[in-house]
Amino acid sequence: MALAYSERVHCEPIVLDIGDDIGALIIYTRAELRNREIEVSLKGENTRRVHTEVLERQINGETRYTAVFAELPAGLYTLWGNVTSPAGEITIAGGEIAEVDWRDITGSRAAIPDGQEAYPPLLPPICSARKKISAAPMGTAPMRYDEAGQVAWDEMWTTFCDLALEGGPPHRGDLLEPALPEEIRADLERYERVLSEIERGLSMVTTLPVVRSEKLGWIGLRCDDEEMALWMLRAIVVENVCVRREEDVLYLPAGPVYRLEKEIKNVITVVAKTHHYWSEHLYQQQ
Incomplete structure (x- = not known):
């Protein structure tokens, strides 16, 4: 039986909504x-x-x-x-x-x-030393493009430290889930384009290997070890994004109807935030 919110141990990052007054x-x-x-x-x-x-x-x-x-x-x-x-x-x-x-x-x-x-x-000490923190939601950060017209995912935010600390709102609405297999088979060409863009974005914001899942609707990210994968899974879940784990690989949702500035961006954003927090703050302090 699942533990009540107040009874369980909380491992997810704390998101503070501060700024101005x-x-x-x-x-x-x-x-x-x-x-x-x-x-x-x-x-x-x-x-x-x-x-x-x-x-x-x-x-x-x-x-x-x-x-x-x-x-x-x-x-x-x-x-x-x-x-x-x-x-x-x-x-x-x-x-x-x-x-x-x-x-x-x-x-x-x-x-x-x-x-x-x-x-x-x-x-984290790098972030807690800052006195003024913007409260602008990270989810509304403007899209940035490179000279080839592709999204520059590694330049979307001022710094990944800002993104990791301030967080912004999680995915809006219902839980962001993978598309059903029959939906994917009905539009495999568009599904491939979505996978390719998520794969490109994840590689840019983490440098971790991206692996294709044998199950339709998922794209994998190979973490450094199982401890890292487990921590990131817990942190991603609270962002209202569906995620599963197989040993050291995290599987994130995908679907042919995913939009660049919505679902695709949400998947890449939550990984950028949680990966930075782990690699630059939590892991470095261990």
Whole structure:
């Protein structure tokens, strides 16, 4: 039986929707607060509280317990340790990530002082050092083309670090799934064009080998090892894109009706984001 959202261990990257006058808050706690709700409210609006659960997360092979407020309007906030008693205050600034250390649940619950590194670090060091982060959805990044008129998939975003950290919205609507075999057989020529473009894009944004699947509707990406494939699978699933794994090969969906600026772009984008996060941040910290 599948575990409830709050009960399972979360291995997927955290996506923060911040920028302009919207910031984020991460609260680090001890295991005793797992599944407990933490509330915050704008100063002077104690009756209008926002809450989130403390979740167990696996980061770099370590277990951490965090409450993440992915988007909060800028302002001075009251932190609530229980229904009636405030546990401190924190200022949320637009485009920035505030951090609070509640690991000492019996002592002080003050915000982490300036210049002191939060423990344990939840965001990759290259990205967490940035103060201002654009909130523009990565999914709306304009298409870029090379001199031959082909999509320049490796130039779509300012940097892959921006893409990996900010993420943008996942695939919109229903789960992006592979086409049915009969649909593919009815238009094999168009299906081949879709496969070729996804294959070209995946090669450009990952440099990993792309393999053709014997099963219609799938295209494979060979990871460095099974650990990498398993981590990327978990991260891709939460982006609303169907994915399966056979040992160290990830299989991603494809179909003849996939459009260049929609489904094809979504597949390549989610792989670019998750591959960068793994190879440049998680794997390097191990």
